[in-house]
Amino acid sequence: MGKYDYLIIGAGIIGLTIARELIRRYPRKRICVIEKEDQVAMHSSGRNSGVLHAGFYYSSDSLKARFTRDGNIAMTRFCEENRLKINKCGKLIVAVNEEELAGLEELKRRGDRNGVELVWLDLEEARKIDPNVFTFQRALYSPNTSSVDPVEVCQQMKWESSRSGVEFRFNTVYLRHNNNQLVTNHGIIECDYVINTAGLYADKIAHKYGFGKKFTIIPFKGIYLKYTKNKSDVMTHIYPVPNLNNPFLGVHFTKTVDNSIKIGPTAIPALWRENYSGLHRFKSSEFIQILYYEAKLFLKNSFNFRRLALEEVKKYKKTNFIHLSLKMIRHLDIEGFGDFLKPGIRAQLLNKETLELVQDFVLEGDHQSMHVLNAVSPAFTCSIPFAEYVVDEIIKNQKQNFIQSDSVRYRKIDY
Structure with a gap:
């Protein structure tokens, strides 16, 4: 099947921006x-909310910020x-009581540190936007x-890269590798460098x-509910004050590119990776492994997983949602x-040793391969500068x- 300088596994937004x-x-x-499906963006990237976030939720020392x-x-x-x-509709973050005002203050501090524009509004000013x-005060x-x-x-990313010379092989599944040879369901592909952007299967x-080795993926199912009555009852994104101790932003109103309104998402613990x-x-093996870790999280109540799981499952009922x-x-x-x-499935990385959800990007690799273990939300928004960062790390x-190999070679000559 030919030999390549770089081979990327996975044609979601991260794989596409790295190829670009x-x-x-x-x-x-x-x-x-290479992509196991027949088209790009068949999983998390194509089931994404579509929101381009501004960057004020995250601590200034994080890659995400x-x-x-x-x-x-x-x-x-x-x-x-x-x-x-x-759709440049903007976003309102609202408080429901006095206690949540402190959460808004923290978001404003983070926005200021991250160089992200955030504007304080009173209720009257907020209602001019929507x-x-x-909101409370x-x-x-x-x-x-x-x-x-x-x-x-x-699709535009794929078209642009294809025009520039990147080859795409769909319905092609990575099975295993032997040094620089990748075994797929369509034969062997040789490459000098492998970049793993396989999303839900990146850890595998x-x-x-x-x-x-100390990480595993725990999948969470995100579902939105569409408001079909009209497109005018909500005019902008409206978000609650989030719990900053976990990576989920809570149920909110989203305006899509065509001005439609939807609420969501859920963060329901899934039972297998493409559930x-x-x-x-x-897949029974996935079911057993994921159930094992979710049971541990439930029993030890890491990051309040017990409460999260019980509250999220209730969202399957429309009225509760x-x-x-x-x-x-x-x-x-x-x-x-x-x-x-x-629905979409979030590939959330779990540290098996600490039982903590990893809330920032995680890369591991060497001179032969690089693995995007945690393309954490909002990876879609982050994808272009993140791809630049990944390529810098690869280089x-x-x-x-090369320097180490050259040094060894010269030491051998000197000897």
Whole structure:
């Protein structure tokens, strides 16, 4: 099947942006992306909310803070340059009581440290942006939060990279490797360097290369519910004050690129990695392993997992789900909601030793392979600067190996 300089496993947004960055730097290199599905963005990337976050949720010492801020700018530019749909509707973060005002204060501090614009509004000012919003005394407004169509973005990325010389091989499944040979369901592919961006299966592949041994993926199911009555009852993104101790932002209102309204998502612990509906793609080995770790989390109540799991499962009932959204607005027709939308699965990295959810990006690799173990939300927003960072790390590892190899060679000569 030929030999490549770089081979990327997975055609989600992270794999696509890394391919794009590599071909931009090395237009003469042979780069290939393999994907087990028949098209790009068939899992987390294509089932993403589409929100381009601004970058104020995260502590300033995290990679997420920098990549979200810079990624918002980069992805906005990418959409505008390629005439892709973008809805610059902004976001209101609201409090429901006096206690949550402290949470808004912390978000404002983080936004200031991260260089992200956030504006204090009183209730009257907030209602000029969205007449239907409710908040206790004050709200924060993020003018740079917007929405895109994630599938459209991924398809454009693929088209652009294909035109520049990147090869895509779909319906191609990584099975195992032997040094620089990858065994797939369509034969052997040789490459000098492997980049693992396999999302829900990134840890499994990393383990085969000897990396990420202390981590495992725990899947969480995210579901949105569409408001079908109209597109005008909510005018902007409306979010609650989140619990900053876990990576989930709570049920909120999202405005899509076509101005539709949806609420969500859930963060329901899934029972296997692609547990979208029914027994589709059920794997007993995954079920046993994931149930084992979820049981440990439940019994030890790490990061309040017990409460999280019980509250999230209740969201399968529509009325419970809708009720959580009503605290942030003045009125809404509860009969105006349609069906649940296509679910997505978040690939959340768990530290098996500490039983903590890892809340920042995790990379492990060497001079032969690099593994994106935790492309944590909001990875879609972060993807362009994150890809630059990954490629920088790859080059650094390759150069370091070259220097070490050269040093050994000269020592042998001297001897």
